[in-house]
Amino acid sequence: MYSANTTFFFLDSFFESNSEYQRFRKFTKLYxxxxxxxxxxxxxxxxxxxxxxxxxxxxxxVDDIESYCKEFVENSLFKKEQKVIIDKLKDYQARGYxxxxxxxxxxxxVKEVANFYNVDDYFASELEVEDGLLLGKxxxxxxxxxLEILKYNYKKFEELIVVSDNKSDLELMKAAxxxxxxxxxxxxxxxxxxxxxxxQIKVFNV
Numbered sequence: 001m002y003s004a005n006t007t008f009f010f011l012d013s014f015f016e017s018n019s020e021y022q023r024f025r026k027f028t029k030l031y032x033x034x035x036x037x038x039x040x041x042x043x044x045x046x047x048x049x050x051x052x053x054x055x056x057x058x059x060x061x062v063d064d065i066e067s068y069c070k071e072f073v074e075n076s077l078f079k080k081e082q083k084v085i086i087d088k089l090k091d092y093q094a095r096g097y098x099x100x101x102x103x104x105x106x107x108x109x110v111k112e113v114a115n116f117y118n119v120d121d122y123f124a125s126e127l128e129v130e131d132g133l134l135l136g137k138x139x140x141x142x143x144x145x146x147l148e149i150l151k152y153n154y155k156k157f158e159e160l161i162v163v164s165d166n167k168s169d170l171e172l173m174k175a176a177x178x179x180x181x182x183x184x185x186x187x188x189x190x191x192x193x194x195x196x197x198x199x200q201i202k203v204f205n206v
Contacts, residue, residue: 058136104143
């Protein structure tokens, strides 16, 4: 939906004046760090950069985060819209399809996105909370379990359409009646070309 990684776009905005976070982000953008993180993810299915970045949220009030998030979605994330994707969402919405957002991003972001586009339902990753404060770690990370969540919550549906730019959603796309892979880079197309049942939406603007 957006020409940005939603989780990190939020964190980069929220911690814009946090020098420790900014040093962390510069470090994570180094080539060898990204390669190492990718190797670790492939072996363990854990994105260490994402996990460590989330630790910066420890101690922040849920109320303050949610208040900030509403403004963030409406004024910052909105500017990163990928029009062709939003148009497709609105087209299916107008045709009476139930629109369900499934994202590994933080629940407080996805909730505001769902409200902004008036979609029917959403599922997202939840963070641990104690006494109204974030603990800086995941309670439930749905990044790799979207198909299972869909099957559990929707026992029956007439037709399933999936739109995603995430390679980890391949199994979900295989289960759909029609799938659209969003290609943000040319090499993304090379990956999706292996699967002739997947339609491609090329944006190349990230």
